[in-house]
Amino acid sequence: MPDTTSVEFDLHGIVGIRLIDATRSDIAKVERQLGPLRATLTRDPDIVVRFVDTIATGPLHYVGLGQTGFNEDGFFVLQGKANTPARALIPFEHVGSRPEIVCERALPAVPHLLAIINLTALDKGVLPLHASAFVLDSLGVLVTGWAKSGKTESLLACMRQGASYVGDEWVYLPGDGSMLGVPEPIRLWAWHLDQMPEILASRTRAERTRLSAWKSAAALTNAAATSAVPGGALFRKGAPIVARQAYVQIPPADLFGPEAISLRGSLDAVVLVLSSESADIVVEDAGPTEVAGRMAASLADERTDVMACYTQFRYAFPERRSATIETAEALESELLHKILAERPAAKVSHPYPCDIAELGRAVLSAARGVAKAPL
Numbered sequence: 001m002p003d004t005t006s007v008e009f010d011l012h013g014i015v016g017i018r019l020i021d022a023t024r025s026d027i028a029k030v031e032r033q034l035g036p037l038r039a040t041l042t043r044d045p046d047i048v049v050r051f052v053d054t055i056a057t058g059p060l061h062y063v064g065l066g067q068t069g070f071n072e073d074g075f076f077v078l079q080g081k082a083n084t085p086a087r088a089l090i091p092f093e094h095v096g097s098r099p100e101i102v103c104e105r106a107l108p109a110v111p112h113l114l115a116i117i118n119l120t121a122l123d124k125g126v127l128p129l130h131a132s133a134f135v136l137d138s139l140g141v142l143v144t145g146w147a148k149s150g151k152t153e154s155l156l157a158c159m160r161q162g163a164s165y166v167g168d169e170w171v172y173l174p175g176d177g178s179m180l181g182v183p184e185p186i187r188l189w190a191w192h193l194d195q196m197p198e199i200l201a202s203r204t205r206a207e208r209t210r211l212s213a214w215k216s217a218a219a220l221t222n223a224a225a226t227s228a229v230p231g232g233a234l235f236r237k238g239a240p241i242v243a244r245q246a247y248v249q250i251p252p253a254d255l256f257g258p259e260a261i262s263l264r265g266s267l268d269a270v271v272l273v274l275s276s277e278s279a280d281i282v283v284e285d286a287g288p289t290e291v292a293g294r295m296a297a298s299l300a301d302e303r304t305d306v307m308a309c310y311t312q313f314r315y316a317f318p319e320r321r322s323a324t325i326e327t328a329e330a331l332e333s334e335l336l337h338k339i340l341a342e343r344p345a346a347k348v349s350h351p352y353p354c355d356i357a358e359l360g361r362a363v364l365s366a367a368r369g370v371a372k373a374p375l
Helices: 024-034 113-123 151-159 190-195 197-202 205-225 232-243 252-256 290-302 304-316 328-340 356-372
Strands: 005-011 015-022 047-052 068-071 074-077 100-104 127-136 139-144 164-167 170-173 178-181 186-189 247-250 264-266 269-276 282-285 345-351
Touching: 005 024, 015 024, 015 113, 024 113, 047 113, 068 304, 074 304, 113 127, 113 170, 113 304, 113 328, 127 151, 127 264, 127 290, 127 328, 139 151, 139 290, 139 356, 151 186, 151 190, 151 269, 151 356, 164 170, 164 178, 164 264, 186 190, 190 197, 190 205, 190 356, 205 247, 247 252, 269 290, 269 356, 282 356, 290 304, 290 328, 290 345, 345 356
Parallel strands: 015 047, 047 100, 139 269, 269 345
Antiparallel strands: 005 015, 068 074, 127 139, 127 164, 127 170, 170 178, 178 264, 186 247, 282 345
């Protein structure tokens, strides 16, 4: 039995997480999901994760065949990322009221942990937003949009101009005019690194070798997918999967330097980014409700996986419900309009992939322009 301990994480005093019977490997997998937010809680945790080697349980009834199941002990997620065959017991009815998740150590990540954290924050009146955020020259900028819309690229460009890092991927808005981030690792794709060779040069030989191997595999797969070779349809299906492996993940402190990490800032301007077929970058003002309306749809999409699992849970246990989950969409819409309608906003359309530096200049110019304009 490996050495185990209890460890606590604190997301800006909003959501506290306690790990029980966690090995060093278990702690590392949670840090990959949340970033290094370890802290000693002075209150009861909002979420408990208990790690075990094996969950002892009786036979299951399947809901999603091989994916989820249930018995008198509760509802189980039966696989993790990359279809890892291991189990987690998730009491969805307690989301928002201190759930205890039991997770087998073989899982590479705690299933739905970030979604449950976000639902818990939302239940407390704090809006989790799919966004990047930074502060440059005392201007706090929130960059938001659908996946692959240019949020991380905008952050990368502005960090190179001397900005301080607030967050990437998820930013939390308490409604008091501030924005709070988490230092989770940033995923950089091969095309990012082609434009920022100094970052690639700073990575380990193993990381560079892995990236090069996946880039080569992606090029070969793409060539086969567009040729008349037998099995072309299979290559076409596999090409996007292979291409998605050509990345590195880097903690923000390693990427930008510890001194550039603030994790908090004032919400002074909002920029909605949209990827486009056009080769031009276009900057426009955004209406007072446009960003909130669009991001309501984006956030609903972000919850697709956890909502599918919750629907399966409801099939397993029709008498059990989570008010936190079922009221999330309405509360989210209310907070989006309340918080974002009070902030000046612009939108930037751009090609994707894009010139990272050019996008950063456009986003910063748009933020500065609307921040100076009267509401």
